[in-house]
Amino acid sequence: MRATWHLATTSLSGRKGRSLLLAFAVAIAAALTTAIGTAGEVFLRSLSAVSGAVVGLADLRIERESGGRLEDSFLVEVRSWPGVRLAGPEYQYGFTVRPRVHDVL
Secondary structure, three states: HHHHHHHHHHHHHOOOOHHHHHHHHHHHHHHHHHHHHHHHHHHHHHHHHHHHHHOOOOOOOOOOOOOOOHHHHHHHHHOOOOOOOOOOOOOOOOOOOOHHHHHOO
C-alpha cells in the first residue's frame, strides 16, 4: 500500500498542471451533480404546484360520466358529508384555435 501512495504522490507532484486539471474536473463534476439534483427537485415541486393550481389539490373529485354539469343540489349534499372540509365547483371550458384562411401557406 505504501508503494502505491508513493507512486501516486510522485506522479501528481511531477505533473502539477495535470494534477490541477484533475482537481478542477472533480470539482466541476461535483458541482454539476449537485446542480442537476437541485434543478430536478425544483422542477418536481413546481410541476406539483402548477398541476395543483390547474386540476386542484383534492382528495376526491366527482365528475359526471357523460362529462355534463352536476346539479347545484348535489354540491350542497357533498358539503354535508362527514369529513368534508371544503367542496366547491370547478368551471371548465374548451376552445379551438383555427388559422384564418389567408394565414395558411
